Amino acid sequence: MNNTQTTAHTNIALIKYWGKKDSQLRLPYNDSLSLTLDGYYTTTSTKFIDQADDQIWLNQKPAPLAFATRVQHFLDYVRQLNHSKQAILVQTDNHVPTAAGLASSASGFAALAGSLNYLFQMHLDLKTLSILARHGSGSATRSIFGGFVRWYHGHDDQSSFAEEIDGADQMPLRIISVVFSDQPKKISSTKGMQQAVSTSPFYRTWPTTVQQDLTAMLQAIKQRDLEQIGLIAQNNALAMHALNWTARPAFSYFTMDTIHLLTSLNELRQKGYLAYATIDAGPNVKVLTSTSDAAFVQQYLYQNYPQATTTFLKPGPGIKKTVL
Numbered sequence: 001m002n003n004t005q006t007t008a009h010t011n012i013a014l015i016k017y018w019g020k021k022d023s024q025l026r027l028p029y030n031d032s033l034s035l036t037l038d039g040y041y042t043t044t045s046t047k048f049i050d051q052a053d054d055q056i057w058l059n060q061k062p063a064p065l066a067f068a069t070r071v072q073h074f075l076d077y078v079r080q081l082n083h084s085k086q087a088i089l090v091q092t093d094n095h096v097p098t099a100a101g102l103a104s105s106a107s108g109f110a111a112l113a114g115s116l117n118y119l120f121q122m123h124l125d126l127k128t129l130s131i132l133a134r135h136g137s138g139s140a141t142r143s144i145f146g147g148f149v150r151w152y153h154g155h156d157d158q159s160s161f162a163e164e165i166d167g168a169d170q171m172p173l174r175i176i177s178v179v180f181s182d183q184p185k186k187i188s189s190t191k192g193m194q195q196a197v198s199t200s201p202f203y204r205t206w207p208t209t210v211q212q213d214l215t216a217m218l219q220a221i222k223q224r225d226l227e228q229i230g231l232i233a234q235n236n237a238l239a240m241h242a243l244n245w246t247a248r249p250a251f252s253y254f255t256m257d258t259i260h261l262l263t264s265l266n267e268l269r270q271k272g273y274l275a276y277a278t279i280d281a282g283p284n285v286k287v288l289t290s291t292s293d294a295a296f297v298q299q300y301l302y303q304n305y306p307q308a309t310t311t312f313l314k315p316g317p318g319i320k321k322t323v324l
């Protein structure tokens with residue numbers, strides 16, 4: 001049996017994906033841009049089993065029903081591509097909280113796509129693997145690659161894929177993850193973005209916001225301007241969350257802790273430290289900072305938010321076959 005164990009890292013979007021124009025194919029309305037993270041990842045292995053049904057294990061236990069159903073749906077798609085009917089055992093371990101707004105769906109489906117690529121001997125290149133991972137979760141499209149990654153929104157299955165953008169390893173960029181809750185969110189990303197697209201009167205302004213933020217972000221990356229990278233990322237994240245506040249019914253992933261932390265970062269910046277926030281679909285915050293300010297910022301967060309778990313992160317690598 002081939003070794004199919006694959007590791008993929010999560011990513012944090014600096015320019016967000018929030019809305020699908022085709023939910024079947026998971027084609028987004030706009031491009032997005034992320035940074036792959038070193039400390040949060042998923043390891044997945046797969047094998048064919050001689051049974052009627054698939055078996056899905058998460059963190060050494062049978063996976064919850066909703067989790068298993070979504071994975072099986074993806075397995076069905078891959079089986080269909082390969083004209084197969086064989087049941088599959090999936091064993092996956094998340095080294096990141098599951099469904100808590102820390103992008104487990106990104107590392108999870110990237111690792112699963114990578115593992116199935118070996119199991120079915122598909123020999124997909126990285127671009128095609130990113131297209132395949134997109135069928136599991138949009139953000140997984142980007143987790144195939146390391147460093148800064150751009151997902152081109154595309155207009156059909158083959159034109160919606162991700163690509164690495166140079167520069168992350170030369171950049172003194174650090175991320176501090178501040179986790180207030182590792183519990184599963186009440187509104188999944190899939191549902192949240194659907195609600196924002198279909199009911200927020202501001203959604204029609206979102207593609208223009210993203211286009212402007214993306215152009216500015218690409219420029220800031222080229223110029224290695226960390227201050228600009230942080231500022232653009234924070235503004236874009238807040239614009240995304242504003243779509244949720246203006247959805248009907250309105251909703252938000254923020255808690256009081258999230259908002260309190262945003263005000264603390266204002267204070268840190270006034271004191272001259274580089275500290276900007278980006279927030280995905282959950283209450284937890286990723287603080288963007290520099291190598292020189294990271295120690296102070298982390299110490300400050302540790303002292304002021306003793307209820308949170310803080311983790312120091314760096315830019316991370318692309319998908320890898322695990323050497324057993």
Ligand code: ADP
Pocket residue numbers: 042066067068070071092093094097098099100101102103104105106107108109112137187188189190280281282
């Ligand atoms: P998150 O913020 O963690 O990405 P989402 O709501 O986007 O939360 O997605 C959570 C879903 O992603 C889970 O319910 C499950 O369907 C899927 N997922 C998470 N981890 C894995 C994994 N290791 N393998 C396959 N699917 C996963």
Ligand code: DP6
Pocket residue numbers: 012013015016017018026032103105106136137138139140189190191279280281
């Ligand atoms: C806020 O990729 O989790 O993290 O495609 O429905 O699985 P599905 O959604 P998902 O959404 C991620 C949303 C985000 C922003 C981002 O990662 O770009």
Ligand code: CO
Pocket residue numbers: 103104105106137139189
């Ligand atoms: Co997700």
